[in-house]
Amino acid sequence: MIPLSVRIAVLVPCFNEEAAVATVIADFRKALPTADIFVYDNNSSDRTVAVARDAGATVRGERRQGKGHVVRRMFADVDADIYVLVDGDATYDAASAPRMIEALLSDRLDMVVGLRVDQAAAAYRPGHRTGNRMLTGFLSAVFGQAFRDILSGYRVFSRRFVKSFPVLSDGFEIETELSVHALELALPVAEIETPYYARPEGSVSKLNTWRDGLRILGTILKLYRSEKPLRFFTAIGVFLTVVSVGLAVPIVITYLEEGIVPRLPTAVLSMGLVILAMLSVSSGLVLDTVTRGRREMKLLAYLAQAPAGGN
Numbered sequence: 429m430i431p432l433s434v435r436i437a438v439l440v441p442c443f444n445e446e447a448a449v450a451t452v453i454a455d456f457r458k459a460l461p462t463a464d465i466f467v468y469d470n471n472s473s474d475r476t477v478a479v480a481r482d483a484g485a486t487v488r489g490e491r492r493q494g495k496g497h498v499v500r501r502m503f504a505d506v507d508a509d510i511y512v513l514v515d516g517d518a519t520y521d522a523a524s525a526p527r528m529i530e531a532l533l534s535d536r537l538d539m540v541v542g543l544r545v546d547q548a549a550a551a552y553r554p555g556h557r558t559g560n561r562m563l564t565g566f567l568s569a570v571f572g573q574a575f576r577d578i579l580s581g582y583r584v585f586s587r588r589f590v591k592s593f594p595v596l597s598d599g600f601e602i603e604t605e606l607s608v609h610a611l612e613l614a615l616p617v618a619e620i621e622t623p624y625y626a627r628p629e630g631s632v633s634k635l636n637t638w639r640d641g642l643r644i645l646g647t648i649l650k651l652y653r654s655e656k657p658l659r660f661f662t663a664i665g666v667f668l669t670v671v672s673v674g675l676a677v678p679i680v681i682t683y684l685e686e687g688i689v690p691r692l693p694t695a696v697l698s699m700g701l702v703i704l705a706m707l708s709v710s711s712g713l714v715l716d717t718v719t720r721g722r723r724e725m726k727l728l729a730y731l732a733q734a735p736a737g738g739n
Contacts, residue, residue: 430529436463437508438525440485440516441498446474448518448628453483455522456514460529466506467516468498476516496597496605503590511590515581517627520544524622528584531618536735538589538615539606541575542582544624563645567604570652571611576619578607589615592730601647608651613726657719661712665705672701 430436438456442449453465467480469489481487490501499513510529514520520542528540564578581603589610597605610617653660676698683689 430526430533432462434510434529434533435508436460436510436512436529437506438463438465438512438514439499439502439506440465440467440480440514441470441495441502442467442472442476442480442516443470444472444474444476445516446472446476446479449476449480449485449516450483451518451628452514452516452522453480453485455518456512456525457484459522459525460512463512464506464508466502468502470495470498492598494598495600496595496602499602500595503593503595509587511585511587513581513583513585519625519627520582521623521625524582524620525584528620528622531620532584532586535618536616537618538586539610539617540584541577541607541617541619542580542622543577543619544580544582545621546624563604563648566645567607567648570648570656571608575607579603582622586733586735588730588733588735591733592726594726597647599643601643604647605651608648608655609726612655612723613730615730655719655723657715658712661708661715665708665712668701668705668708672698672705675701 438460440449440452440456445452449467453467456463456465465485467476467485467487469477469480469487471489471491471493477487477489488501488505490498502513503511510532512525512529514522514525524542528542531537532540560577560579564575567575567578579600583603583606593606593609595602595605609615675694679689679691679695679698689695
């Protein structure tokens with residue numbers, strides 16, 4: 429059971445979800461009667477705001493377009509002990525929320541991800557399932573720990589997580605950033621299977637398979653560069669060194685056999701690549717020190733908050 433003293437906030441980012449938002453509010457009101465429901469509108473051009481207000485939610489807005497901007501405003505504005513983040517498209521199962529919250533409290537977790545189990549063929553658009561698997565596998569290979577569904581828009585957070593998370597993403601890559609934040613700080617997390625439904629009639633997905641997939645992949649690379657700079661820049665240095673050696677070998681052989689350097693520009697290029705490789709590794713060493721200090725600051729911000737469920 430969830431203690432009555434625990435303050436729960438349901439955060440619903442919305443953009444043109446007139447057909448679904450009332451259902452989302454009603455379902456979560458039934459599943460979590462004591463929770464405060466906040467709908468954050470992101471410049472909708474339909475009746476999303478009016479429908480959400482009539483359904484009894486607290487409605488606020490974020491003018492900067494993009495889900496990342498909306499989540500940043502939500503996390504900054506809303507004060508609670510437990511945060512439930514869910515898309516306003518009525519595809520996620522509200523009845524699973526109590527189970528996710530109970531897991532977070534009983535196991536003293538900081539994030540519980542709703543692992544989507546589709547209930548209809550139309551739940552996933554063509555290409556989304558494959559893209560999700562590819563990105564999830566890439567994230568696991570880069571950061572060394574597996575999430576089975578990094579793009580799920582249904583998550584439960586502790587106050588510690590929310591108030592120590594520096595939102596940097598602008599759009600749908602926010603889910604990737606949330607996962608990487610948990611992995612980098614080695615925070616206790618879990619995934620719980622939840623039903624995933626097709627959108628109701630009149631609700632249209634805002635995701636673009638290729639554009640948003642490339643943005644998410646770019647976010648992973650940026651986070652890898654910022655969180656593991658030594659590995660990132662060392663890999664670049666090794667690549668440049670290999671190319672340099674490949675260019676230099678024929679020149680060295682010719683010099684040893686004939687005593688001349690017939691391709692001076694190639695020799696200069698090879699030397700320049702070696703210098704760039706050394707600079708790359710040096711940059712990685714410096715940035716690794718900076719990253720360690722930044723990670724310590726994140727941990728201090730995390731530890732400054734009380735754990736979920738009290739002491």
